[in-house]
Amino acid sequence: xxxxxxxxxxxxxxxxxxxxxxxxxxxxxxxxxxxxxxxxxxxxxxxxxxxxxxxxxxxxxxxxxxxxxxxxxxxxxxxxx
Amino acid sequence: xxxxxxxxxxxxxxxxxxxxxxxxxxxxxxxxxxxxxxxxxxxxxxxxxxxxxxxxxxxxxxxxxxxxxxxxxxxxxxxxxxxxxxxxxxxxxxxxxxxxxxxxxxxxxxxxxxxxxxxxxxxxxxxxxxxxxxxxxxxxxxxxxxxxxxxxxxxxxxxxxxxxxxxxxxxxxxxxxxxxxxxxxxxxxxxxxxxxxxxxxxxxxxxxxxxxxxxxxxxxxxxxxxxxxxxxxxxxxxxxxxxxxxxxxxxxxxxxxxxxxxxxxxxxxxxxxxxxxxxxxxxxxxxxxxxxxxxxxxxxxxxxxxxxxxxxxxxxxxxxxxxxxxxxxxxxxxxxxxxxxxxxxxxxxxxxxxxxxxxxxxxxxxxxxxxxxxxxxxxxxxxxxxxxxxxxxxxxxxxxxxxxxxxxxxxxxxxxxxxxxxxxxxxxxxxxxxxxxxxxxxxxxxxxxxxxxxxxxxxxxx
Amino acid sequence: xxxxxxxxxxxxxxxxxxxxxxxxxxxxxxxxxxxxxxxxxxxxxxxxxxxxxxxxxxxxxxxxxxxxxxxxxxxxxxxxxxxxxxxxxxxxxxxxxxxxxxxxxxxxxxxxxx
Amino acid sequence: xxxxxxxxxxxxxxxxxxxxxxxxxxxxxxxxxxxxxxxxxxxxxxxxxxxxxxxxxxxxxxxxxxxxxxxxxxxxxxxxxxxxxxxxxxxxxxxxxxxxxxxxxxxxxxxxxxxxxxxxxxxxxxxxxxxxxxxxxxxxxxxxxxxxxxxxxxxxxxxxxxxxxxxxxxxxxxxxxxxxxxxxxxxxxxxxxxxxxxxxxxxxxxxxxxxxxxxxxxxxxxxxxxxxxxxxxxxxxxxxxxxxxxxxxxxxxxx
Numbered sequence: 001x002x003x004x005x006x007x008x009x010x011x012x013x014x015x016x017x018x019x020x021x022x023x024x025x026x027x028x029x030x031x032x033x034x035x036x037x038x039x040x041x042x043x044x045x046x047x048x049x050x051x052x053x054x055x056x057x058x059x060x061x062x063x064x065x066x067x068x069x070x071x072x073x074x075x076x077x078x079x080x081x
Numbered sequence: 082x083x084x085x086x087x088x089x090x091x092x093x094x095x096x097x098x099x100x101x102x103x104x105x106x107x108x109x110x111x112x113x114x115x116x117x118x119x120x121x122x123x124x125x126x127x128x129x130x131x132x133x134x135x136x137x138x139x140x141x142x143x144x145x146x147x148x149x150x151x152x153x154x155x156x157x158x159x160x161x162x163x164x165x166x167x168x169x170x171x172x173x174x175x176x177x178x179x180x181x182x183x184x185x186x187x188x189x190x191x192x193x194x195x196x197x198x199x200x201x202x203x204x205x206x207x208x209x210x211x212x213x214x215x216x217x218x219x220x221x222x223x224x225x226x227x228x229x230x231x232x233x234x235x236x237x238x239x240x241x242x243x244x245x246x247x248x249x250x251x252x253x254x255x256x257x258x259x260x261x262x263x264x265x266x267x268x269x270x271x272x273x274x275x276x277x278x279x280x281x282x283x284x285x286x287x288x289x290x291x292x293x294x295x296x297x298x299x300x301x302x303x304x305x306x307x308x309x310x311x312x313x314x315x316x317x318x319x320x321x322x323x324x325x326x327x328x329x330x331x332x333x334x335x336x337x338x339x340x341x342x343x344x345x346x347x348x349x350x351x352x353x354x355x356x357x358x359x360x361x362x363x364x365x366x367x368x369x370x371x372x373x374x375x376x377x378x379x380x381x382x383x384x385x386x387x388x389x390x391x392x393x394x395x396x397x398x399x400x401x402x403x404x405x406x407x408x409x410x411x412x413x414x415x416x417x418x419x420x421x422x423x424x425x426x427x428x429x430x431x432x433x434x435x436x437x438x439x440x441x442x443x444x445x446x447x448x449x450x451x452x453x454x455x456x457x458x459x460x461x462x463x464x465x466x467x468x469x470x471x472x473x474x475x476x477x478x479x480x481x482x483x484x485x486x487x488x489x490x491x492x493x494x495x496x497x498x499x500x501x502x503x504x505x506x507x508x509x510x511x512x513x514x515x516x517x518x519x520x521x522x523x524x525x526x527x528x529x530x531x532x533x534x535x536x537x538x539x540x541x542x543x
Numbered sequence: 544x545x546x547x548x549x550x551x552x553x554x555x556x557x558x559x560x561x562x563x564x565x566x567x568x569x570x571x572x573x574x575x576x577x578x579x580x581x582x583x584x585x586x587x588x589x590x591x592x593x594x595x596x597x598x599x600x601x602x603x604x605x606x607x608x609x610x611x612x613x614x615x616x617x618x619x620x621x622x623x624x625x626x627x628x629x630x631x632x633x634x635x636x637x638x639x640x641x642x643x644x645x646x647x648x649x650x651x652x653x654x655x656x657x
Numbered sequence: 658x659x660x661x662x663x664x665x666x667x668x669x670x671x672x673x674x675x676x677x678x679x680x681x682x683x684x685x686x687x688x689x690x691x692x693x694x695x696x697x698x699x700x701x702x703x704x705x706x707x708x709x710x711x712x713x714x715x716x717x718x719x720x721x722x723x724x725x726x727x728x729x730x731x732x733x734x735x736x737x738x739x740x741x742x743x744x745x746x747x748x749x750x751x752x753x754x755x756x757x758x759x760x761x762x763x764x765x766x767x768x769x770x771x772x773x774x775x776x777x778x779x780x781x782x783x784x785x786x787x788x789x790x791x792x793x794x795x796x797x798x799x800x801x802x803x804x805x806x807x808x809x810x811x812x813x814x815x816x817x818x819x820x821x822x823x824x825x826x827x828x829x830x831x832x833x834x835x836x837x838x839x840x841x842x843x844x845x846x847x848x849x850x851x852x853x854x855x856x857x858x859x860x861x862x863x864x865x866x867x868x869x870x871x872x873x874x875x876x877x878x879x880x881x882x883x884x885x886x887x888x889x890x891x892x893x894x895x896x897x898x899x900x901x902x903x904x905x906x907x908x909x910x911x912x
Contacts (some may be wrong), residue, residue, distance in 0.1 A: 009544055010551075021555060029567070033571045036552070043548075047545070047613070048593055048595040049556055049585050050595050058625060060626070064574060071635070071637060075637070
């Protein structure tokens, strides 16, 4: 059961990572990256690391995404022109 | 005592965050205090400090042996010299304080993960320093390189942890790794340190960062390079002896030639010097990768000479490049700076009467003695290329028709540059000023059992 | 298993760094590599059937495999925060790069050519 | 062409890492007794013979005594990860705090704004009003997380980030909101300074930098484990101030 979930999580992370790298719009890219981070939170919980999971969820997934989005917003798109 | 070398600049940096205007004064005070402190540490060599009172394999420890002592002495001297220039430091004083703490910590630490943390602080601070004068793109490139390097360094640390069960360097030095894991670990460490040490495929950032402003090359090509080279020796020779030293040798030779050749075709003074520093780093790494005495001491001797010369060159070049747009014949109005620049470049090439001659000649002699003809041949070739472009720059800066009116120079630059240049001449006549510390450093680096002994005997009655 | 996931993610990150000409994509690739490395480290400390390293009411006996390894977790806590610092710095640099060079695509940036 | 090379290099890297993987013990199959963490878990670090450990020959079998005892010599952290982060390897954490400090400083230096950048968007009324109610609760929750860092998962860094999330919410909800750099700078500077001073106090009292010089108390109590909760409070406030400053910098422009 757990193994299947871990495999599923790995598959989601891989797909999201490929999407993050290849997406045409930066905004999609940022969101896909935050999906990778969020699914990694599940992996941390599966590996019995609650401290890391909380930190990754708040710092890694939350704050980095927020900072990237604010920066992107400031640049008004980033991939236009 | 040795923790103060990290704590003083750190607390000064935090104080400087409260009031921005205190930055430079705090930097100057911390630089002076740190230099005095590192001088006074000579009484404590060799010793360890177990942080928090937790003994080495469990907690983090700082190791002060001959190698780290001379390294932090040299590095703090550079930070003290840079403190003379408030106009170069400007609002970056707080960052410089953080960098000072990090470099000291990086050299002193005896714990692998701790060295990773300090490496990351160094690269974060270096990126900020590199972004001076709107040099944002180069700084970003550096950040990407440093990020990859940091990740691989961290994986290497974890590999060591899974093998030895601790993060302690002394335990890793004692532990007998299987050949396979040794190759894995040293490869990853090589990539991780290769970025700061400017090794061949990983040095794409150097040109932009050193060539982009006046503060970055002065501090990054001297203090930070020195600490990276120290760590390269410590990890590749003391802790994981053997490993991929052969690969390092080949890569370092490529680095040397590629750097010098790129410098030959470069039209911008700062960028020429940046490529030249890649070439010099290649030479030091090639000699270091021999992995045994007397090559190790010669590598550090060459490194000290190079760093001193580069400090002068970058100080003068950084000062002139941002003051004038056309540098032709500019030394006619800056005779003191010009003299210092010429002396330093001659020392870099290795003319007799200047420090570089002593180290380069010794390297060639030792290599011949060891039956290695590749290194001397390539070294002479690299020297020839170096000679071509440095003479070209000297001729251009001294003898071409002056285009721009010279302004009154800064006495600080003149004084420091000429003092260091004279020092380079002094070293030619008394090479022991540098050679003795270098060979003491090399003894400590190559003696694995000595390093383990320092840590175990430092445990005392515990 | 988890090792494989993390290594493949690292590979994707490196591929992204090498192919993408947009600087923001490069920063995102770096973030993916950071995450992958963190997963790798935690996997290096996982013990089959182990509990999270927190003492609760019921005293567990310290037999082999009662707890997972806490040290890699502590290291990853540090590594995550370091990664955030570096990424935030990169984002700030990118804002300025965009202002100065008008574009984030390496090939279309103005005033970068040597 | 570029893509092909990239695929080749990435595949080469993956192959290299997979071949290196052979030296790492299998997933989930680890002998903790050969690692220092077993002593962290048992909290018997000070009773271990360090010299034997260094020479990799003193790996005794562990007993379960004294782990959960009333009088704990090492520290009273129920959360072993916290006790590693803030006690056994506190120096790393000082470095970590410094990285974040450097990053916040760098963002300030690079973006260097003094005035709020306005986007000309008017936030929704519901969002604005609910933010007012939520912000104190979020800050309280962040404080809870870092104060209880030694008992439950969490600690200074997530706690600080949650506090910074309140600042982010305020920036999103109000076009006029602008934190003064002086206050965040003063808070982060003084908290960082206090952390180093706590370390220096340890040096003065116990002879070691960052020595845990306070009584450790009983495992599971809020007032336990010596300087750990105090240091985590410093870290939490510092990280909160730092990240709020970082968000402020991202929202500012030269004026």
